[in-house]
Amino acid sequence: MALTGVQIFKLLPKTNCKKCGFPTCLAFAMKLAQAGVDISACPDVSEEAKATLGAASAPPIRSFSLGAGDKAVKLGAETVMFRHEKKFVNPCAIAVNIKDDLSEDEISKRASEVASSEIDRVGQKLRVDAISVEYVSGSSAKYEAAVKLAADKAPDAAIILNCKDAGAAESAVKAVAARKPLIYCATDATAEAMASIAKTHACPLVACADGLDALSALTEKIKGLGVEDIVLDSGAKTAKDIIEHNTQIRRAALKKSFKPLGYPVINFVMRDDDIHETSIASVAIAKYSSIVVLSSISKWKDLVLFSLRQNLYTDPQVPMQVEQKIYEIGEPKADAPFMITTNFSLTYFIVSGEIENSKVPSRLAVMDCEGLSVLTAWAAGKFTAAKIAQFILESGIANTLSQKELILPGQVAILSGALEDKLEGWKITVGPREANAIPTFLKGR
Amino acid sequence: MSFVVPKESFTGKVLAVDFGKDDKALAIGGENCLPFLSFEGEVPNKPVIAYEIQDCVPDDWPETVKNIYKDVSGDPVTWAKYCQNDLKAKAIALRLASTHPDRGDRSAEDAAKTVKGVLAAIQVPLIILGSNHIEKDASVLVAAAQAASGNNCIIGKAQEGNYKTIVAAALAHNHKLIAMSELDINLAKQLNILITQMGFDKAKLITDPMCAALGYGLEYTYSVMERIRLAGLAQNDPTMQPPIVGDVGMYVWKIKETVASETDVPDWGTLEERGIAWEAVTATSMILAGTNLLIMRHPKAVENVEKTISELV
Numbered sequence: 001m002a003l004t005g006v007q008i009f010k011l012l013p014k015t016n017c018k019k020c021g022f023p024t025c026l027a028f029a030m031k032l033a034q035a036g037v038d039i040s041a042c043p044d045v046s047e048e049a050k051a052t053l054g055a056a057s058a059p060p061i062r063s064f065s066l067g068a069g070d071k072a073v074k075l076g077a078e079t080v081m082f083r084h085e086k087k088f089v090n091p092c093a094i095a096v097n098i099k100d101d102l103s104e105d106e107i108s109k110r111a112s113e114v115a116s117s118e119i120d121r122v123g124q125k126l127r128v129d130a131i132s133v134e135y136v137s138g139s140s141a142k143y144e145a146a147v148k149l150a151a152d153k154a155p156d157a158a159i160i161l162n163c164k165d166a167g168a169a170e171s172a173v174k175a176v177a178a179r180k181p182l183i184y185c186a187t188d189a190t191a192e193a194m195a196s197i198a199k200t201h202a203c204p205l206v207a208c209a210d211g212l213d214a215l216s217a218l219t220e221k222i223k224g225l226g227v228e229d230i231v232l233d234s235g236a237k238t239a240k241d242i243i244e245h246n247t248q249i250r251r252a253a254l255k256k257s258f259k260p261l262g263y264p265v266i267n268f269v270m271r272d273d274d275i276h277e278t279s280i281a282s283v284a285i286a287k288y289s290s291i292v293v294l295s296s297i298s299k300w301k302d303l304v305l306f307s308l309r310q311n312l313y314t315d316p317q318v319p320m321q322v323e324q325k326i327y328e329i330g331e332p333k334a335d336a337p338f339m340i341t342t343n344f345s346l347t348y349f350i351v352s353g354e355i356e357n358s359k360v361p362s363r364l365a366v367m368d369c370e371g372l373s374v375l376t377a378w379a380a381g382k383f384t385a386a387k388i389a390q391f392i393l394e395s396g397i398a399n400t401l402s403q404k405e406l407i408l409p410g411q412v413a414i415l416s417g418a419l420e421d422k423l424e425g426w427k428i429t430v431g432p433r434e435a436n437a438i439p440t441f442l443k444g445r
Numbered sequence: 446m447s448f449v450v451p452k453e454s455f456t457g458k459v460l461a462v463d464f465g466k467d468d469k470a471l472a473i474g475g476e477n478c479l480p481f482l483s484f485e486g487e488v489p490n491k492p493v494i495a496y497e498i499q500d501c502v503p504d505d506w507p508e509t510v511k512n513i514y515k516d517v518s519g520d521p522v523t524w525a526k527y528c529q530n531d532l533k534a535k536a537i538a539l540r541l542a543s544t545h546p547d548r549g550d551r552s553a554e555d556a557a558k559t560v561k562g563v564l565a566a567i568q569v570p571l572i573i574l575g576s577n578h579i580e581k582d583a584s585v586l587v588a589a590a591q592a593a594s595g596n597n598c599i600i601g602k603a604q605e606g607n608y609k610t611i612v613a614a615a616l617a618h619n620h621k622l623i624a625m626s627e628l629d630i631n632l633a634k635q636l637n638i639l640i641t642q643m644g645f646d647k648a649k650l651i652t653d654p655m656c657a658a659l660g661y662g663l664e665y666t667y668s669v670m671e672r673i674r675l676a677g678l679a680q681n682d683p684t685m686q687p688p689i690v691g692d693v694g695m696y697v698w699k700i701k702e703t704v705a706s707e708t709d710v711p712d713w714g715t716l717e718e719r720g721i722a723w724e725a726v727t728a729t730s731m732i733l734a735g736t737n738l739l740i741m742r743h744p745k746a747v748e749n750v751e752k753t754i755s756e757l758v
């Protein structure tokens with residue numbers, strides 16, 4: 001928890017020597033409290049005071065990257081319990097578990113599925129972020145080979161070394177050290193060995209214990225061994241334990257400034273039934289997990305989980321929006337259809353996607369309605385005949401078109417009369433209500 | 446530093462509402478903590494799932510879910526029995542879709558007959574829903590409430606534009622009532638106040654803050670529900686304490702993700718699983734945000750959410 005100016009003042013030398021550039025120690029302390037200066041500006045401050053201040057200013061939930069390179073995902077740094085309070089910060093990473101005793105072909109196939117899992121949704125590129133390679137073969141050589149293979153086939157994915165055997169983990173870490181694998185895991189019994197591997201190779205480490213008491217003690221121990229990038233596994237497997245443990249962890253970190261649990265959380269949600277696993281994964285995503293590990297992925301499962309993660313991690317104050325302009329889809333000629341919609345990302349991506357599907361080159365005018373959907377914008381008075389007319393006229397698009405015709409979303413058919421009055425010389429056509437009818441509509445013209 | 450479980454206790458409590466009759470009656474709500482956090486509070490009832498049926502052939506439902514009911518959906522009574530006896534539904538939600546002016550414009554009297562027929566055929570509790578046409582519902586739901594008199598049903602949805610007649614009918618025939626507003630906590634509160642000012646007991650209300658499908662505004666529903674819960678529990682706001690309903694099926698089974706075939710969108714995977722998972726995950730998110738009563742369509746999605754619920758309690 002951040003300290004107040006007066007609390008900080010008590011830690012300073014109180015000599016008012018001005019070397020920090022401030023007239024008094026108190027003035028410096030006040031500025032520090034607002035994070036406007038760095039403590040190092042005072043040359044005389046004690047190491048102890050620095051440590052106290054450092055600890056107090058550290059974020060309540062530690063943040064670091066899972067994986068390396070530009071596809072690495074940030075973990076942690078969350079600041080609230082509920083998304084309406086403030087945007088959730090770092091979307092939960094989605095990982096799939098692969099056992100090392102599978103055939104090479106199978107490992108390659110599954111890792112390649114991760115590599116090709118990326119889909120574009122509402123303008124964001126979403127993908128399966130990590131592969132967890134599980135040590136079940138009992139052979140260190142086999143494990144290392146499996147890890148390497150998975151890492152090669154999915155060059156952008158983060159690697160989780162799901163291996164409780166320190167010897168096997170160490171050789172695997174060395175094999176993929178450049179990928180900064182997350183080591184899973186240190187238990188009370190293996191803390192020294194695992195922490196030493198993590199420290200040597202500068203990799204994050206999962207602390208795994210049964211329950212939050214034991215887990216808190218374990219993270220302290222690991223931290224004492226010099227590893228700071230820690231991920232928590234409380235042993236939660238059932239949906240009940242996931243929601244309760246994760247809630248308690250986040251509360252302890254945010255509301256009680258309880259440092260031993262101020263780390264991101266990993267949850268394993270494997271289930272025999274795929275749809276059930278998807279549901280349990282969604283419990284983890286909604287309730288504070290930073291990494292969720294699945295037993296398998298598939299296109300539909302990815303899409304469901306990506307969508308949920310995207311929904312819950314959007315900014316509650318600002319809908320996702322696209323730029324106001326007239327978008328050209330395909331290579332529209334002067335007589336190509338000209339349509340209008342609002343700048344809510346979801347609306348734009350659905351509509352432009354369907355126009356692409358139709359293969360009819362078109363123009364789509366996207367009007368700034370503060371990111372509201374067509375009907376919402378209309379109901380909020382932002383997508384009115386007057387405003388649409390003004391936007392069309394100011395855009396100067398009339399000069400580009402051979403025929404002045406504007407196609408409206410079917411949901412706002414009611415605007416067509418008023419628009420015809422306001423846009424003199426224009427023909428107003430009402431399009432279909434739902435975007436999925438656009439291809440038939442455009443091809444039939 | 447040793448770990449102390451960070452518990453929160455609230456002064457407020459979600460009102461418990463029962464519906465149905467005899468040994469098949471159900472109760473929802475009653476918790477004094479956030480969803481499923483029973484380490485710090487009482488959770489006397491778990492969320493209930495009602496199967497949605499309609500009073501006409503559901504030709505606007507996509508194949509995945511329409512096919513399941515193709516042999517029974519021609520008649521609401523057969524359909525209701527199928528849900529109760531074969532699918533082991535704990536509750537049924539009858540949507541009087543054909544009373545909508547665009548879907549047949551059937552009369553309030555017709556609707557009353559359907560309600561009577563269904564009630565005579567089932568023992569599990571019944572939720573009676575209008576067609577969501579403000580004016581039409583004002584008369585249809587009145588007739589339905591009367592036809593169902595004495596059965597302790599849930600009637601809905603009363604909205605700002607039509608609540609007066611519907612509230613009066615629910616009051617007269619002793620039903621529970623769904624009050625629906627559009628994704629706005631203040632509107633939800635306002636409507637509950639208006640309804641209780643008519644003498645309707647707040648302990649018989651259920652709030653519908655309006656549902657949205659995963660990928661189509663789910664985050665709005667999710668946050669409005671969480672805020673309603675917090676207002677009821679932490680601020681002890683009595684107008685925000687009724688249980689919450691999530692009318693999931695109707696929002697899910699129309700979006701592209703539950704309709705488009707794999708041939709059309711190869712990147713999205715198999716249609717059947719995609720649709721079922723879409724409904725299951727939408728519903729799961731709703732119960733995490735505070736929903737006590739779900740209205741759903743696909744038996745596999747229902748089964749799945751029930752499994753998740755049993756893992757959560």
Ligand code: B12
Nearest residue numbers: 319341347372373374375376379380409431434435629662
């Ligand atoms: C999420 C939501 C909100 C969110 C806003 C989300 C956003 N960014 O827009 C919030 C909570 C803020 C909101 C607020 C309001 N909302 Co609102 N909201 C919704 C909801 C649930 C979903 C909207 C959505 O995201 N749709 C998805 C997008 C993709 O749809 P779309 O833009 O219409 O695009 C589709 C079609 O129109 C078509 N299309 C789009 N462009 C084009 C172009 C062409 C050429 C063609 C052919 C087709 C086409 O394709 C798309 C896909 O099929 C709807 C109900 C519903 N389920 O539809 C209500 C809804 C739109 N809201 C409504 C209302 C009344 C409001 C409020 C006025 C009420 C209030 N509670 O205060 C406010 C107004 C906002 C304000 N003052 O700031 C009403 C509108 C009713 C009406 N007919 O007037 C609705 C319909 C709810 C209802 N009655 O059931 N809302």
Ligand code: SF4
Nearest residue numbers: 016017018020025042
């Ligand atoms: S440099 Fe340090 S001791 Fe000197 S005035 Fe600034 S805060 Fe005080």
